[in-house]
Amino acid sequence: MKKAEIEFTVNGKKRTLFVKTNELLINVLRNDLNLTGTKYACGIGECGACTVLLEGRPVLSCLTLAVDVNGKNITTIEGISKDGFDPVQKSFLKNAAVQCGFCTPGMILMAKSLLKENPNPTEDEIRDYLRGNICRCTGYTQIIKAVKECANNHNQDK
Amino acid sequence: MQTDTKILAHEFEYLTPNTLNEALDMLDRYQDKNAKILAGGTDLLVKMKTINLKPDYIINIKNIQEINFITYNDDGLKIGAVTSLSQVEKSKEVKAKYSALYEAIKSMAAIAVRNMGTIAGNLCNASPAADTAPPLIAYGAEVKLANKRGERAVPVEEFLTGPGKTVISSNELLTQLNIPVLDENTGSSFLKIGRVKADIAKINIAVYLERKNNVCKSCKIVFGSVAKTPIRVKGAEDILRGQQLTSDVLTKVAEKASEEIKPITDIRSTAEYRHEIAKVMVEKAVNLAWERAGD
Incomplete structure (x- = not known):
């Protein structure tokens, strides 16, 4: 069995692990590090449930080899807020943008990334940015409302 | 077709060259040994999960900084092989001058996939439906293919030869894309x-x-x-x-x-x-x- 040592930062914490070369990042996060907020669904890059931030940018952990993140910085849904809920999470709760919750971690990470790039997105821009994330409860209306409200609050705070 | 997309069951030797020379050396050494290049992984890993693609060696070229760039000058637009689709999409010149390429990338998959995938990978995957190929052919773009002994330039129009097929040899690496300066009017x-x-x-x-x-x-x-x-x-x-x-x-x-x-x-x-x-x-x-x- 081919194994390699990797050292990477997950949610601000340095981790050193031995992983098989064919191990996927999603399974290392979920099984080895017990960070089960990251979800497995389609496994082929269609649904966005496994989204994590790599160096701050959203990528799919089901299509990333664990050995490939050696030396890199990963943020999962568990790591987006140091204390309590992040404003995006609060807005999702307030707007009932969570139904079964399976797509939520991916949606929230995408929304965070969007608001970082574009603090004042239009509805079209929100829909376009989240188009790779599928919600099978079809709670899109509330999800988009939550992101929009969060952007508005964020701008008022400034 | 029985597939399990949760894991990659197939084992392989994983190689991470840090320079172009190292990568070309590896390709030369493993050219007859079923080696595959990993750039974005959004096609390669899907194929390994779903259509029984089983490489013995995976050469991850993402760490090669020499081929991670996007530049524009009098010579035209040059894009490195590991430059992500998102990086290309965010280039001011691409948006202002190369509308067809910009629109093609914008139409592809979604943000997370574009943060991973590359134009070079889109071309090497050689899908007849590849979105970046038509604009590149229209602009008369060419790809640079390198091996240990030298390099050659091939127009994108001649690079693609069939579904999943290109003119690239097993010891060659697509290192960069050159898109000419576009004339006025x-x-x-x-x-x-x-x-x-x-x-x-x-x-x-x-x-x-x-x-x-x-x-x-x-x-x-x-x-x-x-x-x-x-x-x-x-x-x-x-x-x-x-x-x-x-x-x-x-x-x-x-x-x-x-x-x-x-x-x-x-x-x-x-x-x-x-x-x-x-x-x-x-x-x-x-x-x-x-x-x-x-x-």
């Missing part, structure tokens, strides 16, 4: 039909044309997903060249283009639909490029 456009926004194309088209004194001086019209490779419809180009853009000319161009394409019926669409919608797409795409070319 030129415009380009890209259109795509899919079921939903993030979809693979049922059919796509790129048009690049030069407009002078209200006449089309030169043009390229390239369709994807209608043949074994993206193809130019040269008969339609001939009709448009030297003409003013009237609705009569446009109708003839559309009819000819629809005759020239060779679509099949597959899971995404039917041959009949592709022939019909091609006419509409040519008209729209040519009009758009024409407007952008100004005069």
Whole structure:
């Protein structure tokens, strides 16, 4: 069995692990590090449930080899807020943008990334940015409302 | 087909060259040993999970900084092999000058996939529906292929030879893309039909044309997903060249283009639909490029 040592930062914490070369990042996060907020669904890059931030940018952990993140910085849904809920999470709760919750971690990470790039997105821009994330409860209306409200609050705070 | 997309069951030797020379050495050493290049992974890993692709060696080229760049100068636009689609999409020059390429990338998959995937990978994967291929062919772009002994330049139009097939040898690496500077009075456009926004194309088209004194001086019209490779419809180009853009000319161009394409019926669409919608797409795409070319 081919194994390699990797050292990477997950949610601000340095981790050193031995992983098989064919191990996927999603399974290392979920099984080895017990960070089960990251979800497995389609496994082929269609649904966005496994989204994590790599160096701050959203990528799919089901299509990333664990050995490939050696030396890199990963943020999962568990790591987006140091204390309590992040404003995006609060807005999702307030707007009932969570139904079964399976797509939520991916949606929230995408929304965070969007608001970082574009603090004042239009509805079209929100829909376009989240188009790779599928919600099978079809709670899109509330999800988009939550992101929009969060952007508005964020701008008022400034 | 039994697939498990939760894991990668197949084992392989994993190699991470840090320089181009190291990578070319590895490719030379493993050229007969079933090695695969990993750039974005959005095609490679999916194929390993779903269609039984089992490489013995995976050479991850992502850490090679020499081929991670995007530059624009008098020589044109140059894009490194590991430069992500997102990096290209965010380039000011691409957005301002290379409209068809910009629109093609914007139409691809979704943000997370574009943060991972590369144009070089889109070309090497050689899908007939590859969205970046039609604009690159329309612009007359070329790819640089390197091996241990040297390098060669191949036009994108000749690079793709069939579904999943290119002219690249097993000891070669696609290192960069060169897209020429576009002349004044030129415009380009890209259109795509899919079921939903993030979809693979049922059919796509790129048009690049030069407009002078209200006449089309030169043009390229390239369709994807209608043949074994993206193809130019040269008969339609001939009709448009030297003409003013009237609705009569446009109708003839559309009819000819629809005759020239060779679509099949597959899971995404039917041959009949592709022939019909091609006419509409040519008209729209040519009009758009024409407007952008100004005069």
